[in-house]
Amino acid sequence: MLKKRLITIASLVKQDAKVLDVGTDHAYLPIYLYQNKISKQIIATDVSSKALEGAKRNLEKENIRDIKLICTDGLNGIDDQYDTLIISGMGTNTIIKILDVKELPNNIILSSNNELYELRKYMNKRGYKIASEIVVQENNQYYDIISYEKGFQKLTTTRLKFGISNDKDYYKYLYNKTKSIFKKANISKKISLIGDLLILRILTI
Protein backbone atom coordinates (compact mmCIF):
# COMPACT_ATOMS: atom_id res chain seq x y z
CA MET A 1 0.00 0.00 0.00
CA LEU A 2 1.41 3.35 -1.08
CA LYS A 3 1.95 5.94 1.67
CA LYS A 4 -0.81 8.51 2.27
CA ARG A 5 1.68 11.28 1.43
CA LEU A 6 2.37 9.87 -2.04
CA ILE A 7 -1.32 9.11 -2.68
CA THR A 8 -2.09 12.75 -1.85
CA ILE A 9 0.57 13.93 -4.29
CA ALA A 10 -0.93 11.64 -6.94
CA SER A 11 -4.39 13.13 -6.26
CA LEU A 12 -3.02 16.52 -7.32
CA VAL A 13 -1.76 15.27 -10.70
CA LYS A 14 -4.12 16.15 -13.53
CA GLN A 15 -5.54 13.33 -15.64
CA ASP A 16 -3.20 12.48 -18.55
CA ALA A 17 -0.48 14.81 -17.33
CA LYS A 18 3.02 14.37 -18.73
CA VAL A 19 4.89 13.86 -15.51
CA LEU A 20 8.50 14.36 -14.48
CA ASP A 21 9.21 13.01 -10.98
CA VAL A 22 12.60 14.31 -9.83
CA GLY A 23 14.20 12.35 -6.99
CA THR A 24 11.92 9.37 -7.52
CA ASP A 25 13.92 6.96 -5.31
CA HIS A 26 11.94 3.65 -5.50
CA ALA A 27 9.65 5.02 -8.26
CA TYR A 28 6.63 4.30 -6.05
CA LEU A 29 4.80 7.45 -7.14
CA PRO A 30 5.32 6.91 -10.91
CA ILE A 31 4.20 3.28 -10.54
CA TYR A 32 1.03 4.42 -8.75
CA LEU A 33 0.31 7.10 -11.36
CA TYR A 34 0.77 4.59 -14.15
CA GLN A 35 -1.20 1.73 -12.60
CA ASN A 36 -4.07 4.02 -11.65
CA LYS A 37 -4.18 5.35 -15.22
CA ILE A 38 -3.57 8.93 -14.09
CA SER A 39 -0.62 9.30 -16.44
CA LYS A 40 0.93 7.19 -19.17
CA GLN A 41 3.79 9.54 -19.92
CA ILE A 42 6.13 9.53 -16.98
CA ILE A 43 9.83 10.24 -16.58
CA ALA A 44 11.36 9.34 -13.24
CA THR A 45 14.81 10.64 -12.34
CA ASP A 46 17.24 10.44 -9.49
CA VAL A 47 20.76 11.70 -8.88
CA SER A 48 21.59 8.37 -7.22
CA SER A 49 22.28 5.48 -9.58
CA LYS A 50 21.70 3.10 -6.65
CA ALA A 51 18.21 4.52 -6.13
CA LEU A 52 17.51 4.13 -9.84
CA GLU A 53 18.61 0.49 -9.77
CA GLY A 54 15.95 -0.09 -7.11
CA ALA A 55 13.42 1.85 -9.21
CA LYS A 56 14.28 -0.30 -12.24
CA ARG A 57 13.76 -3.48 -10.21
CA ASN A 58 10.38 -2.19 -8.98
CA LEU A 59 9.27 -1.37 -12.54
CA GLU A 60 10.34 -4.84 -13.69
CA LYS A 61 8.45 -6.45 -10.80
CA GLU A 62 5.31 -4.61 -11.89
CA ASN A 63 6.00 -5.39 -15.55
CA ILE A 64 6.02 -1.71 -16.49
CA ARG A 65 8.15 -0.75 -19.48
CA ASP A 66 6.74 2.67 -20.32
CA ILE A 67 8.23 4.73 -17.49
CA LYS A 68 11.52 6.29 -18.52
CA LEU A 69 14.27 6.32 -15.88
CA ILE A 70 17.07 8.90 -16.06
CA CYS A 71 20.02 9.29 -13.72
CA THR A 72 20.69 13.02 -13.44
CA ASP A 73 21.02 15.92 -11.05
CA GLY A 74 17.80 17.94 -11.00
CA LEU A 75 16.58 19.02 -14.43
CA ASN A 76 19.95 18.63 -16.15
CA GLY A 77 19.80 16.96 -19.53
CA ILE A 78 16.04 16.30 -19.56
CA ASP A 79 15.01 16.85 -23.18
CA ASP A 80 11.63 15.12 -23.00
CA GLN A 81 8.39 17.11 -22.87
CA TYR A 82 6.53 17.29 -19.56
CA ASP A 83 3.84 19.57 -18.17
CA THR A 84 3.90 18.48 -14.52
CA LEU A 85 7.00 18.51 -12.37
CA ILE A 86 6.98 16.73 -9.00
CA ILE A 87 9.69 17.16 -6.39
CA SER A 88 9.02 15.65 -2.98
CA GLY A 89 10.92 14.40 0.02
CA MET A 90 13.81 16.88 -0.19
CA GLY A 91 14.73 20.07 1.63
CA THR A 92 13.89 23.53 0.31
CA ASN A 93 17.53 24.37 -0.55
CA THR A 94 17.78 21.34 -2.82
CA ILE A 95 14.34 21.98 -4.34
CA ILE A 96 15.17 25.62 -5.12
CA LYS A 97 18.51 24.60 -6.69
CA ILE A 98 16.60 22.18 -8.93
CA LEU A 99 13.98 24.82 -9.84
CA ASP A 100 16.56 27.51 -10.56
CA VAL A 101 16.44 27.10 -14.33
CA LYS A 102 14.88 29.36 -16.97
CA GLU A 103 11.96 27.25 -18.11
CA LEU A 104 9.57 25.47 -15.78
CA PRO A 105 6.31 23.72 -16.69
CA ASN A 106 2.82 24.99 -15.94
CA ASN A 107 2.16 22.57 -13.08
CA ILE A 108 4.57 21.94 -10.23
CA ILE A 109 3.87 19.82 -7.15
CA LEU A 110 6.26 20.28 -4.25
CA SER A 111 6.62 18.68 -0.86
CA SER A 112 9.57 20.00 1.08
CA ASN A 113 10.85 18.72 4.42
CA ASN A 114 11.70 22.18 5.74
CA GLU A 115 11.82 25.99 5.23
CA LEU A 116 8.35 26.25 3.70
CA TYR A 117 8.33 30.03 4.05
CA GLU A 118 11.40 30.26 1.79
CA LEU A 119 9.87 27.85 -0.71
CA ARG A 120 6.51 29.68 -0.88
CA LYS A 121 8.34 33.02 -1.28
CA TYR A 122 10.51 31.61 -4.07
CA MET A 123 7.58 30.15 -6.00
CA ASN A 124 5.57 33.36 -5.59
CA LYS A 125 8.48 35.37 -7.03
CA ARG A 126 8.85 32.88 -9.90
CA GLY A 127 5.27 33.65 -10.95
CA TYR A 128 3.45 30.63 -9.56
CA LYS A 129 0.25 30.60 -7.57
CA ILE A 130 -0.82 27.95 -5.09
CA ALA A 131 -3.62 25.97 -6.71
CA SER A 132 -4.01 23.73 -3.71
CA GLU A 133 -2.20 22.91 -0.48
CA ILE A 134 -2.82 19.80 1.59
CA VAL A 135 -1.19 18.74 4.84
CA VAL A 136 -0.89 15.01 5.50
CA GLN A 137 -0.05 13.44 8.84
CA GLU A 138 1.84 10.17 8.70
CA ASN A 139 4.08 8.43 11.23
CA ASN A 140 3.73 11.34 13.66
CA GLN A 141 4.96 13.77 11.02
CA TYR A 142 3.24 16.45 9.01
CA TYR A 143 3.88 16.76 5.28
CA ASP A 144 2.87 19.89 3.44
CA ILE A 145 2.07 19.27 -0.22
CA ILE A 146 1.61 22.21 -2.56
CA SER A 147 0.39 22.17 -6.10
CA TYR A 148 1.39 25.24 -8.12
CA GLU A 149 0.21 26.70 -11.40
CA LYS A 150 1.68 29.57 -13.37
CA GLY A 151 0.02 32.82 -12.30
CA PHE A 152 0.08 35.78 -9.95
CA GLN A 153 -1.09 35.50 -6.34
CA LYS A 154 -0.88 38.05 -3.58
CA LEU A 155 0.09 36.22 -0.40
CA THR A 156 0.30 37.86 3.02
CA THR A 157 3.31 37.12 5.22
CA THR A 158 1.01 34.88 7.30
CA ARG A 159 0.12 32.79 4.22
CA LEU A 160 3.74 32.71 3.04
CA LYS A 161 4.77 31.42 6.46
CA PHE A 162 1.94 29.02 7.22
CA GLY A 163 0.35 28.29 3.85
CA ILE A 164 -3.27 28.08 2.77
CA SER A 165 -4.10 24.54 3.91
CA ASN A 166 -6.36 25.78 6.76
CA ASP A 167 -5.56 22.52 8.53
CA LYS A 168 -6.22 23.30 12.19
CA ASP A 169 -4.35 20.26 13.54
CA TYR A 170 -1.29 21.30 11.57
CA TYR A 171 -1.53 24.87 12.85
CA LYS A 172 -1.86 23.51 16.42
CA TYR A 173 1.28 21.48 15.84
CA LEU A 174 3.11 24.57 14.50
CA TYR A 175 1.87 26.59 17.48
CA ASN A 176 3.23 24.05 19.98
CA LYS A 177 6.51 23.78 18.10
CA THR A 178 6.91 27.57 18.05
CA LYS A 179 5.99 27.72 21.75
CA SER A 180 8.75 25.28 22.69
CA ILE A 181 11.28 27.25 20.58
CA PHE A 182 10.01 30.44 22.27
CA LYS A 183 10.64 29.00 25.76
CA LYS A 184 14.32 28.36 25.00
CA ALA A 185 14.92 31.54 22.94
CA ASN A 186 16.85 34.67 23.93
CA ILE A 187 14.95 37.93 24.32
CA SER A 188 15.34 39.23 20.75
CA LYS A 189 14.28 35.86 19.29
CA LYS A 190 11.34 35.82 21.72
CA ILE A 191 10.20 39.22 20.40
CA SER A 192 10.34 37.96 16.79
CA LEU A 193 8.31 34.85 17.70
CA ILE A 194 5.45 36.60 19.53
CA GLY A 195 3.74 37.59 16.27
CA ASP A 196 3.91 34.03 14.92
CA LEU A 197 2.47 32.63 18.15
CA LEU A 198 -0.45 35.07 18.04
CA ILE A 199 -1.20 34.32 14.38
CA LEU A 200 -0.96 30.56 14.89
CA ARG A 201 -3.29 30.83 17.87
CA ILE A 202 -5.84 32.61 15.68
CA LEU A 203 -5.41 30.07 12.86
CA THR A 204 -6.23 27.21 15.21
CA ILE A 205 -9.64 28.70 16.19
Ligand SMILES: C[S@@+](CC[C@H](N)C(=O)[O-])C[C@H]1O[C@@H](n2cnc3c(N)ncnc32)[C@H](O)[C@@H]1O
Ligand atom coordinates in the same frame (compact mmCIF):
# COMPACT_ATOMS: atom_id res chain seq x y z
C1 LIG B 1 13.80 11.02 0.54
S1 LIG B 1 13.85 10.55 -1.12
C2 LIG B 1 12.23 11.00 -1.65
C3 LIG B 1 11.69 10.04 -2.63
C4 LIG B 1 10.30 10.39 -3.19
N1 LIG B 1 10.37 11.55 -4.05
C5 LIG B 1 9.31 10.60 -2.09
O1 LIG B 1 8.78 11.70 -1.93
O2 LIG B 1 9.04 9.64 -1.34
C6 LIG B 1 14.85 11.79 -1.91
C7 LIG B 1 15.41 11.33 -3.25
O3 LIG B 1 15.84 12.48 -3.97
C8 LIG B 1 17.06 12.19 -4.61
N2 LIG B 1 17.73 13.47 -4.89
C9 LIG B 1 18.31 14.31 -4.00
N3 LIG B 1 18.82 15.39 -4.63
C10 LIG B 1 18.53 15.23 -5.95
C11 LIG B 1 18.80 16.00 -7.11
N4 LIG B 1 19.47 17.15 -7.05
N5 LIG B 1 18.37 15.53 -8.31
C12 LIG B 1 17.70 14.35 -8.40
N6 LIG B 1 17.43 13.57 -7.33
C13 LIG B 1 17.84 14.01 -6.12
C14 LIG B 1 17.77 11.26 -3.63
O4 LIG B 1 18.78 10.51 -4.27
C15 LIG B 1 16.61 10.42 -3.10
O5 LIG B 1 16.45 9.26 -3.86
